[in-house]
Amino acid sequence: MSFSRRETILMALGAAAATTLPMQARAAIEDAIAAFTDGAEPTEGGITLTAPEIAENGNTVPIEVSAPGAAAITILAADNPTPDVATFNFGPLAGAQAASTRMRLAGTQDVIAIARMNDGSFVQASQEVKVTIGGCGG
Amino acid sequence: MADNVTPRVRVPRDAAAGDTITIKTLISHPMESGQRKDSDGNTIPQSIINRFTCEFNGESVVEMILEPAISTNPFIEFQATVPESGTFAFTWYDDDGSIYEESKDIAVS
Numbered sequence: 001m002s003f004s005r006r007e008t009i010l011m012a013l014g015a016a017a018a019t020t021l022p023m024q025a026r027a028a029i030e031d032a033i034a035a036f037t038d039g040a041e042p043t044e045g046g047i048t049l050t051a052p053e054i055a056e057n058g059n060t061v062p063i064e065v066s067a068p069g070a071a072a073i074t075i076l077a078a079d080n081p082t083p084d085v086a087t088f089n090f091g092p093l094a095g096a097q098a099a100s101t102r103m104r105l106a107g108t109q110d111v112i113a114i115a116r117m118n119d120g121s122f123v124q125a126s127q128e129v130k131v132t133i134g135g136c137g138g
Numbered sequence: 139m140a141d142n143v144t145p146r147v148r149v150p151r152d153a154a155a156g157d158t159i160t161i162k163t164l165i166s167h168p169m170e171s172g173q174r175k176d177s178d179g180n181t182i183p184q185s186i187i188n189r190f191t192c193e194f195n196g197e198s199v200v201e202m203i204l205e206p207a208i209s210t211n212p213f214i215e216f217q218a219t220v221p222e223s224g225t226f227a228f229t230w231y232d233d234d235g236s237i238y239e240e241s242k243d244i245a246v247s
């Protein structure tokens with residue numbers, strides 16, 4: 001099997017595009033995480049993220065976060081046009097450091113929840129949600 | 139911008155002192171994400187509720203920062219501790235500067 005010069009160049013371009021595009025999306029989510037954690041590395045455990053495995057409609061995906069002892073919890077969606085989803089700041093009268101809401105997902109992707117604990121440490125949890133119809137319009 | 143914005147809140151009518159109660163809120167609002175385009179291809183500008191707070195007798199229960207990725211008609215559910223009888227005050231802040239308010243009384247026995 002041999003490739004012409006034109007085919008080779010096209011394949012090279014395609015490979016370059018395939019590697020750089022996800023990297024840009026990764027950069028956005030990493031910036032969003034760093035903005036919340038101030039550069040600290042979050043650890044696993046101590047936070048629960050409940051989301052459906054398959055969401056038929058990306059316009060309303062029910063999601064629940066819970067992190068006992070958290071001062072704040074932020075929710076991020078890695079492949080949305082803007083990764084930020086919501087941030088909860090719990091006050092002294094919060095009965096539990098837990099909340100649920102409904103979010104939009106542009107497509108199948110990881111949903112990430114990060115909690116800032118009262119002692120200043122960070123914990124995170126993530127879950128992949130498969131989306132049949134994206135929820136960001138077009 | 140946003141018409142017919144109606145907040146709805148569900149709070150138990152009474153509770154025992156120190157109880158943890160569940161509060162559910164829903165507010166009708168289009169939450170225009172700024173990503174959609176109209177039929178002429180022009181981007182529809184973002185218009186969302188960007189902040190929600192719940193206070194009990196002036197003390198904070200929860201504050202939420204909402205981004206465009208929150209669904210139309212934002213639904214928020216959370217827990218609160220009630221030390222005494224009093225009033226929950228709920229406030230939603232719109233991008234256009236509007237503020238929507240709702241309050242609910244609770245009797246603690």
